[in-house]
Amino acid sequence: MSYPTASLTRTLRHTLNNGLTVLIYPTPDVPVVSVRGDLLVGAVHEPDEQLAGLAVFTAAALIRGTQRRSFQQITAEIEARGCSASVNAGMHTTNFSGKALPEDLPLVLELLAELLRQPTFPPHELDKLRGQYLMSLRESEQDTRYRASQALRELLFPVAHPYRRFASGTAESLKQISRADLVRFHQHYHPTSSTIVIVGAVEPEDVLRRLDQHFGDWQGTTPTPTLAPELPPVPPLSAIRREDVVLSGKVQTDIYWAVPGLRRTDPDFYAALIGNMVLGQFGMGGRLWHAVRERQGMAYSVSSGLEAGFGAGPWLAYAGVNPHNVERAIAAVLAELALFVEQGCTLEEVDDVRAYLTGSLALGLETTGGIASTLLSIERFGLGLDYLDRYPALIHAVTLDEINAVARRYLTLDRYVLATAGPPASAG
Template sequence: MDIRRHRLENGLRVAAIPIAGLQSAAVLLAIEAGQWFEPIGRPGIARLCALAMLRGTITRDAKAWADALDGIGAAARLDVGSHAATFSAQSLGSDLDVLLELMADAVVRPAFAATEVELVREQTVAQIDDDAKNTRAVAERAWRELVYPKGHPFRARPIGDLDVVRAASADDLRDHHRRAIRPDGAVLVVAGGVEAQQVFDAAAKSFSSWRGGGSREERKVPDLRLTTAVRKVDVVPDKTQSDVVLGWPGLPRTDPRFVAARVTNMVFAADTFASRVGHVVRDELGLAYYVFSTLGGSRGQSPWVVRMGVNPINVERAVSTTLEELRKIVDGKVAEDDLELAQDKLVGELDVARESPAGVASLMLEGEVFELGPDYAERYPRELRAVTLEQVVEIARTFLQPDRYALAIAGPPLPERD
């Protein structure tokens, strides 16, 4: 891949990956404005701010902005995660300058008009209400509350707490915007049917006026370790399946052990077919239609969790089977072939992701956001291959203790336990 980089004077880092033969360009703008950067004790402010940024600017009202975006046929969305608020978009390569100008307008000059903030708030309140009947959302929320103490940036889901959302004012969002929506720490990645210079010119034209307000305080969050197994069961009426979240606090993306942790995750449960848990829980025992694990990458300890959908009568067996598989890893009973399979899968995926401009942009984003080095794309597959069995076992012992976990279950009532 031909990766070109440029840094604007305001600190915005720009990476361009031209791909010959494509009509479109995928754009990812990651701003360090996710949960980690949210005001302490105010979960939901980051997402409200992001959604309000899509509802009009000081130069265009919401209707005019939407007309302009749809006028170039672009697809776009703005999501808030544990680390970043990520504006992801795609347009024809020839429309890139218009797309970036519209994105910049929303990011740099949002109006936060009272009526629009109110609309976003009410939408969010409705979503929180609906999530209270959604087994996946209920289990996710319960799991976070078991693991993260009050005030921790990851205790709530990005959608936030109802009370915070209800109380948030337009000024709260302006304040968050001024402090968190800033070019230093932000990364713009563009991949597809574009020239690198076209990307740099368009980025400079649209984003040069972007300024952050003051310096950002470094967030200090104490390390977390679970000291015992904790469990919560929520009954959600009129459901037939239980959603299960089983997990541990993870490790920061900047931790030198993170790549080994990612390989461990693949050996353990990340993929239905390449991982031990999927093989046993779904394929051998037929206990679940879906079962997979994820390890979040952020500056903090994002969730490292196994998720599965299971009939209530099978929940206990699915959980105990998952923990048995984990125990085997912790006890060093990992076959060389399990490790090779996990490494092959992770490295092979990098090649396959190159099939689309969005895949290429996503591949690049992590290295750019966490400043993992200009040779990261080239180095990363080698780092995956270099992980040893001993490292996998050590990672599992350190982060995935089979007798100290948090388990959240949401769905129909469970049968009585023996």
Template structure:
């Protein structure tokens, strides 16, 4: 076992010591030990989310994740849930586009039971008929609700148009037809293919020693298959540049989703793009899109843009909602602002302000044990070591105005957006 002492900032004291714990069986976890509260949080992730769904069964990974705590080993779903409840153990699983993830939170005194239940859930899920049907009906109800929700319709249509025929274009929750068709055998087959040690990332925060954690790692994870059987996900670029799709829906406001090709996380320009996007529309009240769309014109209550970095694609996305009679004007303002950023880049003053915010707010991501564990997993998935905690602010500080102008031109020099509008937009 080796340890790395990292100085992030005084505010991020909870994340300032990361130990790389390697079990006797070779399983690695990042540990931040905290003894002021008798609580342990463990997060994990492994490659193989919704992108691994069978082509004719989108939603399988989503159902699989929902079923993992619905009974395992000799414990049926009711007994498994009661064991969690009696010991105040929180256990959740989720399937994203590229990864299956999970988390467990426990009091230190219940760690033996918590880790035993996690081991069962990962290694011996039951996939019993009754809970499967309940989870299926819940998923179908969510799909029905989404079918009349303008935000959900815009989101689903955007991704389907951006990545036609690609796993990223499928609904992660599936369709009514595919969810109805998912069988226990589908869940067993997907579980066998993706739940493995090969791409496993683990972060633990709380009242546990490195020595004790090493034993836990082998006990919980060592029995998993060594290698996953992942179907390769083809590298892909966003399609539909310049396309506008209008989905008619009788609502008073039009929801607008827009996007264009972005960058993957390992691209050398990603940090510069991250800073540039913050200036453009990254959630700050001083962003250009917020200023132009809301502050100056009152077209929308909120607007933002972001970078989505997947394993096989990078996307720059954004969205807003506005009155139907002002949807065309809102989109025109958005397109003009993206074009202006692409042509001229940001100003030195904008760069300085963005750096202050992004550097100053970094420590706020590590205020709780849950947040620390989640962020440590994200850093691992992005391919970095614990030293990224120390280096990250320096990377932001090193971005120059020339970097921003270069990446702005690269991403926005030809800002032909894929646009999806849901509502009754006038003049679109």
């Protein structure tokens, strides 16, 4: 079968003198520009658990005031032109993005540079932002999916591990974070750990000149950025561990099952990726969907997921079910997992997934934002600008035996964690 070519090899890759990596991909026919970028600074770099949420808070606070503009001036200027410029943080990275009509790209680049380089963290603005976060956490505390996922992470990861908690922190930690903490954490932002990707109707020379103008003299504060720290080891599970969170007023229970997964750079990654799609993604939701939803009619949402990034996140399965069906649904998920591990995928299933993964490449490149996200990911994981050209071969090189061996090794049916959140057992 032949598929339309999906290639990003004509991307211009350039490094500014200060170490900032720039990727530019012109799409002259599309009158929109998307900007995506990141810095290797995230929640894993937080000094201690008491300050959980510091990376997220710092990133969100950048727009709240710079040496040249107030929050209100920034939002007024950017929104008057219908563009966007925003920064947010996650577990390993701080990500920034922008979108504009080509005529407004200069403003977006100027503002992004200002946010990243010259934030002033005005105290009254920090109070407002903190209040919004506390409100949002208060709502999350009553959300079954959030609570089940939180319980799952606490069962899976040891106390010192950052994956034990969400990057957004807790009500307690957010109350403790001071302006000085934000100022200190911002010092981790450094051009040598940063990448910026620009895709759209642009002239590369013009973009490079503007980037040099706004970012060229950015030197950062610390001489070398703190790169990805070693994560604490995750002790292998030795048994089945379960937690049930009870929330009043709910009519559905969310269920998560998980085992420790793997990194994006792990040699097993592609085998796990394909296996996971067969298990809980392909054909709307893989085997789990067909068993729990299509054959047994128990859930609307059911799927599996593989959180493989800089570190090894969980390999998990999810279902949202009526509270009366919790144990039945867990049994159904476990039975499918057991079948999957014992008998493995069929060649036909693996062929389906290979065809999807290679065939859908063109769809991911349909928009400037899609191209920019793909390029950022390629750069971050060192995949090379020819990655999409090599991708079909990478996918086809993984054998059925490798996929089934990886499933057997990771998906341990005698050692896993299980978390539910829903109404009391008698309710629903």
